[in-house]
Amino acid sequence: RHRKxxxxxxxxxxxxTFVRLLQxxxxxxxxxxxxxxxxxxxxxxxxxxxxxxxxxxQKSGGNLLQMLYDKPSRWAYTFQxxxxxxxxxxxxxxPSAKLLQAENPVQFYERSVxxxxxxxxxxxxxxxxxxxxxxxxYQDWHSWLLKQFEADIALDGIIYLRxxxxxxxxxxLHRGREEEQGVPLEYLEQxxxxxxxxxxxxxxxxxxxxxxxxxxxxxxxxxxxxxxxxKQEDILEKVSFSLRLL
Ligand code: DTP
Numbered sequence: 001r002h003r004k005x006x007x008x009x010x011x012x013x014x015x016x017t018f019v020r021l022l023q024x025x026x027x028x029x030x031x032x033x034x035x036x037x038x039x040x041x042x043x044x045x046x047x048x049x050x051x052x053x054x055x056x057x058q059k060s061g062g063n064l065l066q067m068l069y070d071k072p073s074r075w076a077y078t079f080q081x082x083x084x085x086x087x088x089x090x091x092x093x094x095p096s097a098k099l100l101q102a103e104n105p106v107q108f109y110e111r112s113v114x115x116x117x118x119x120x121x122x123x124x125x126x127x128x129x130x131x132x133x134x135x136x137x138y139q140d141w142h143s144w145l146l147k148q149f150e151a152d153i154a155l156d157g158i159i160y161l162r163x164x165x166x167x168x169x170x171x172x173l174h175r176g177r178e179e180e181q182g183v184p185l186e187y188l189e190q191x192x193x194x195x196x197x198x199x200x201x202x203x204x205x206x207x208x209x210x211x212x213x214x215x216x217x218x219x220x221x222x223x224x225x226x227x228x229x230x231k232q233e234d235i236l237e238k239v240s241f242s243l244r245l246l
Contacts, residue, residue, distance in 0.1 A: 002095050002105035003246050004154070006112035008119075008199060009161030010191050011183065012172035014221045015110050018161055018235075021225070022108060025236050030102040034093055036110035037086035041065045042179065044082070066179045072129040080121045080130070080138055087113045088145065091153045106243060112155065117142055118206060119194040127190070143207050156246045157215045159239065160199040163222050165189045217242040 007015055019033050041064045068079040091109060099105045117139070125135040146153060165188040172180055172188075197204040199216050206212070217238060225231040 002099060002102075002107055003156040003243070004091070004107050004109070005157045005159060005243070005246075006109040006114070006155050007159045007161065008111060008115050008195065009221070010163060010165065010168045010188055010195060011180065012168045012175060013161040013163045014171065014225075015161060017226050018159075018219075018221070019108070019110065021232055021235065022239070027236075027240060029098070030104050031106050031108060032096055032099045033108045034090045034110070037083075037090060038065065040086055041079070041082065063179065069179055069182055072124060072127070076121075076124040076129040077134040077138065080116065080124070083116050083120070084113060084142060084145070087111070087116055088149060088153065092149065104243070108159075109155075112158075113142070113146060113153065114155075114206075114208065114211060115195075118198050118204060119191055123187075123190050123194055139207070146208065154210065155214060157217065157242065158199060159242075160195065160216055160218045161221045162195070162200065162218050163220075165192045167222050168192075215242065215246060 007018060009015055015036070019035070022028065022031055022033060025031075044064050064075065064079055064082060067075045087109075091113060093107075095105060095107055099107065121130060121135070121138060121142075124130045130138065165185060168188050169185050172183060194204075198206075200218060202212070202216075219235060219238065223231065225235060
């Protein structure tokens with residue numbers, strides 16, 4: 001059976017850069033990356049629309065990420081339910097034919113059903129954007145759903161890309177994704193605290209017992225590794241080493 005590892009980290013911590021590094025590595029024939037379904041959230045369509053040219057108002061009407069950032073109190077719950085659906089779908093994706101032939105196959109995910117809840121939904125609840133009732137309903141079906149699929153969804157490990165919120169802010173502004181331009185530093189700070197409690201201090205209380213003892217590889221990505229071959233080599237070495245222990 002292949003191992004499943006999720007890549008966690010703040011918005012713009014550098015997940016995409018890290019994923020490119022994995023894909024370019026000499027081990028990449030054993031590795032497969034399942035991307036974050038962001039494309040879907042930025043262009044939500046119903047199945048009939050897929051065959052038609054969308055008008056621009058329909059397009060912006062279907063940009064759930066934009067809607068979330070514009071009016072979180074209205075859209076947080078809808079966003080979280082859709083995010084979770086897309087995550088469950090991607091975490092259930094069977095490995096490619098190529099991966100099945102690999103000696104030590106690993107599937108990587110960009111974030112997971114766990115960060116959705118423990119980092120994002122929980123922050124939105126704390127900021128008042130998810131109401132008490134919405135948060136309870138969400139947690140109830142989230143726990144139930146994950147129990148149903150636990151055997152297929154369960155992770156074997158987590159890689160935490162750890163960077164100070166100010167650095168993430170710099171990277172966020174630099175990459176210029178339109179939907180994110182109004183994201184305040186305080187939001188990144190709040191998400192950072194959640195990541196830290198969950199994956200660094202490991203003192204976050206949660207509903208998923210096995211997560212408490214799951215191996216976590218913490219990678220400091222404050223400094224850019226994009227153009228630094230020595231740092232890249234070091235990161236890949238750490239990843240390969242940790243995977244051997246799983
Ligand atoms: P990186 O720069 O680290 O590669 P990315 O892979 O592009 O980052 P993001 O962290 O930017 O991915 O995530 C895409 C957007 O979706 C971002 O604005 C955060 C948002 N997002 C993801 N999951 C959730 C969620 N469950 N609730 C709210 N927002 C979410």
